[in-house]
Amino acid sequence: MRLIDADALPRYTGYALSADEVAEAVENAPTIDAVPVVRCKDCKYWDSVSWYCPDVARRSYPDGYCHWGERKDDDKR
Numbered sequence: 001m002r003l004i005d006a007d008a009l010p011r012y013t014g015y016a017l018s019a020d021e022v023a024e025a026v027e028n029a030p031t032i033d034a035v036p037v038v039r040c041k042d043c044k045y046w047d048s049v050s051w052y053c054p055d056v057a058r059r060s061y062p063d064g065y066c067h068w069g070e071r072k073d074d075d076k077r
Contacts (some may be wrong), residue, residue, distance in 0.1 A: 002024065002034065003031060003032050003034050004029040004030065004032055005029055005030045005031070005032050006029075008030050009025065009026070016017060018076060024050075027067050032054060037065045038065060038069030038070060038071050039062065039063055039064065039065050039067070039069070040053065040060040040061060040062055040063070040064045040065060040066075040069070041062035041063070042069075042071055042072060043055075043065075043069040043071065044070050044071065044072045044073070045068070045070065047076050048049060048062075053066075056068060073077065
């Protein structure tokens with residue numbers, strides 16, 4: 001996956017009219033520096049019964065996230 005800077009995309013598209021020109025503009029768009037988010041429900045610290053996260057010592061929600069999140073091992077999913 002390649003994340004692009006959508007705000008910068010208009011500079012690269014100009015007045016693109018064809019699908020090929022748009023595809024080329026997206027291909028040439030600058031990328032952004034991003035880190036995938038680990039949702040609480042996918043974190044190794046999250047307790048799905050009590051919805052409590054011992055790592056941050058508070059209740060958390062399945063779609064929540066924090067910067068301490070660590071993805072569960074694939075075999076534990």
